[in-house]
Amino acid sequence: QQPVQSPQAVILREGEDAVINCSSSKALYSVHWYRQKHGEAPVFLMILLKGGEQKGHEKISASFNEKKQQSSLYLTASQLSYSGTYFCGTGNNDMRFGAGTRLTVKP
Amino acid sequence: DAGVTQSPTHLIKTRGQQVTLRCSPKSGHDTVSWYQQALGQGPQFIFQYYEEEERQRGNFPDRFSGHQFPNYSSELNVNALLLGDSALYLCASSFRTLSNEQFFGPGTRLTVL
Numbered sequence: 672q673q674p675v676q677s678p679q680a681v682i683l684r685e686g687e688d689a690v691i692n693c694s695s696s697k698a699l700y701s702v703h704w705y706r707q708k709h710g711e712a713p714v715f716l717m718i719l720l721k722g723g724e725q726k727g728h729e730k731i732s733a734s735f736n737e738k739k740q741q742s743s744l745y746l747t748a749s750q751l752s753y754s755g756t757y758f759c760g761t762g763n764n765d766m767r768f769g770a771g772t773r774l775t776v777k778p
Numbered sequence: 779d780a781g782v783t784q785s786p787t788h789l790i791k792t793r794g795q796q797v798t799l800r801c802s803p804k805s806g807h808d809t810v811s812w813y814q815q816a817l818g819q820g821p822q823f824i825f826q827y828y829e830e831e832e833r834q835r836g837n838f839p840d841r842f843s844g845h846q847f848p849n850y851s852s853e854l855n856v857n858a859l860l861l862g863d864s865a866l867y868l869c870a871s872s873f874r875t876l877s878n879e880q881f882f883g884p885g886t887r888l889t890v891l
Contacts, residue, residue: 673820703880705882711884712868712882712883712884712885713821713868713882714882715879715880715881715882718878718879758820758821760821760880762823763875764826764828764833764834764875765823765826765834765835765836766811766823766880767823768813768820768821768822768823769820770819770820771819771820
């Protein structure tokens with residue numbers, strides 16, 4: 672079963688913050704986060720393996736709550752380059768992706 | 779250090795034909811996963827190869843088959859093509875399991891007419 676992402680889309684101004692959520696009906700052992708720009712392949716952002724683990728990539732960080740079976744991606748002080756579709760992926764050797772969250776950052 | 783490479787970049791086929799897509803993993807990676815991505819959707823897992831064997835398979839018919847070679851490169855074969863097979867096919871590589879980073883190739887855009 673694929674994870675559920677929310678929101679489906681978000682529009683920000685440069686410098687604003689955003690949170691993207693990913694939840695699963697199955698127990699989560701790891702969560703991957705990717706960003707995909709139009710016409711390009713998904714780019715790996717980070718992986719979270721342990722409950723409560725938080726990781727960061729530039730001004731992008733993420734948390735992982737095993738009990739709630741969910742992960743959240745935090746984008747701080749967004750830049751134009753953050754625009755794209757963000758996907759979370761869950762699974763061990765059979766990764767299932769959410770439907771994606773389209774993020775648009777405007778000047 | 780070359781990343782994940784895929785060939786061809788684009789492909790046009792007609793219904794009923796067969797197609798083979800190729801993937802070379804990132805240096806140091808031994809696991810290859812294949813995904814199908816339709817326009818506006820997230821990647822859908824097709825299968826994963828490790829040690830030259832199919833380790834996991836998603837919800838795809840037997841028309842989709844694959845192979846992994848001793849050098850870890852991989853092929854995806856699709857037989858009896860349908861219009862609905864038109865999509866971006868992505869290959870991704872990782873080391874051992876998906877508990878490690880996974881890197882995607884640029885993809886092969888398949889159009890079935």
